[in-house]
Amino acid sequence: MGSLGVDFISPNEKLELKFDSSSLPPFKLSEIRAAIPKHCWIKNPWKSLSYVLRDIIIVFALVTMAIFFDNWKFWPIYWILQGTMFWAIFVLGHDCGHGSFSDSALLNSVVGHILHSFILVPYHGWRISHKTHHQNHGNVEADESWVPMPEKLYKELDYATKLFRFKIPFPLIAYPLYLMRRSPGKKGSHFNPYSDLFQANERKFIVTSTLCWTLMVALLFYLSTVVGFLQLLKLYGIPYMIFVMWLDSVTYLHHHDHEEKLPWYRGKEWSYLRGGLTTVDRDYGVFNNIHHDIGTHVIHHLFPQIPHYHLVEATKAAKPVFGKYYREPKKSGAIPFHLVENLVKSMKKDHYVSDNGDVVYYQTDPKIFNYSGKKDE
Template sequence: MNLLGSTKHLRKIVAPYEKSSVWRSVWQMFNTFAPLFILWYVAYLSLSVSYWLTLPLTAITAGLLVRVFIIFHDCCHGSFFANRRANEIVGTIAGILTCCPLNQWRYSHSMHHATNGNLDRRGTGDIRTLTVQEYLALPFYKRMGYRIYRNPFVLFGLGPIYIFLFEYRFNRKDAKIKERLNTYIVNAGIVAAAGLLCWAFGWQAFLLIQGPTFLISGIAGFWLFYVQHQFEHSYFEKNENWNYVDAALQGSSFYKLPKVLQWFTGNIGYHHIHHLSPRVPNYYLERTHDENEMLQSDHPITLFTSLRSFRFRIWDEHRKQLMGFGYIKRFKLEQSKGGGA
């Protein structure tokens, strides 16, 4: 089947799942926001018993915050509600809870969808990934900078803190007035919410609960985004060979998680389907997968096998796979012997 025919056929397959359901969306909001607020208060009450009791509660609260982010994510795509204004309102509220400005993130994430796996259009809304040749062409200090950036402690530890707490507080240079205003509204909402919680429960209690909740949810969110595109046989091509369908189905993973984690992550493990059609609401992703054999991945990534992604750092254009930094020496040796990669 040619690419155009394949694209039209796939569009026909996913079209029935692209319509949101008001009652499903409202129910998901209720079973996410309500337990989030209740559990946060229970975590506060547990402080008077033992902080060792509080910490596990903050971990569950963090899971619910990840689920809030999935709602935010769907609102950015306009898939959570059919009504645009409803997506804007719910998305902005979810953005306050997750420290993400709706319009700013919508722009960068739309760029990510439009350029995922395109070696000539990288740089917005993605994990920086160099090819072997690009890495070797860099001066020493930039190579070290890239190695530091790809270090798990930096990427998953410092990364969420910098991105969510600092970078998202400022508008990008070319942002239009609507995007700028939304960032200001979200920033004001974050300050107001934090101030209200500090006034009601005390700043020490706020930090003891919100600190680990934010950190755990941030690490989990970064890991999900990372493993959804940073797996061994992912997809990266030059612009002339790149196409949207292959980038979606080959360059986005099917992360097969245990059911409880699938619930907390809002089915985002079906990421290949999400990239094929961002208009499919998160609560229909599993059904879209299960009811269409053509969309069922032969090589799902499991919780255990996803740990291999920690070692993937650099893309080899000849092997068409992600490699670790240890591969660089072998590549240079093969090149010096004239064997190629």
């Protein structure tokens, strides 16, 4: 101990303090915005439409190939490829919902309805709830997507609900149910104009989207009478489920990390910037470009107006401002197998958050994996 009461550290020693990702960032949102090149904010509707054309051509080319080959050696390949393309189409519709597709509200709405209705997503219903998610990301009380359960609510769930939500990978196919009923502890439907999700002036939009969704369901029913239910299941149904798995997996991975506990906030501790910094970027290897660089999620969360084709450049420009608050994604090979481990481990660990405290982290319920049949005390 030195004369000033400070421990002496030799030159060969390093004192490494663990970085607290929940601490107040030393930068402002305006500083991140200023670091991003101005051209990254420009929306080119023709470029956006070119991606739509690309994806639609691939979708119909795959359908043509599946009908031509029509054998069980090709069907599994088709399902994976087509399900991935459905997911890519969802991302483009998602850009329409954010207004990052173009500066034209009409073009965004028309293209968004076509793309999202094709994959059975109510465009306005989901657009509005997703906007709520972006405006409240990282807020335990107000967030919309993959919101952590408060401990009290978690303990009120029966074992079967916990089993399906956390032990069996049911959440990876739960998106259709979420559209119908939302998450446990929340009420409302993305199809009901009188749902708690929507304001009175938004009801007409919900009616329009629900009608488009209904027309798509009717078209699918008609097609099943033409080509047969089994053929439609192979051409559309199974790829749709692959798309749902993509959607739920990617969304989950962007808001969980098994290697680092991500903070969640309540009350005055929450801010738009702090909430956005709790999201995680991911490297999806060969899929990065296929699903329109959705892995650059931090910048997208903070500035959803940036078109997807500028997100990589915007992220690189903002990283010096982020500093340690940016979690560098683990580099992937062609196929992002490492994300499967992250997904599985996160689902095993991230169950609920404490009812107390304004900065909280996911906690683990070991009883899920060692069920005794006894209720929580």
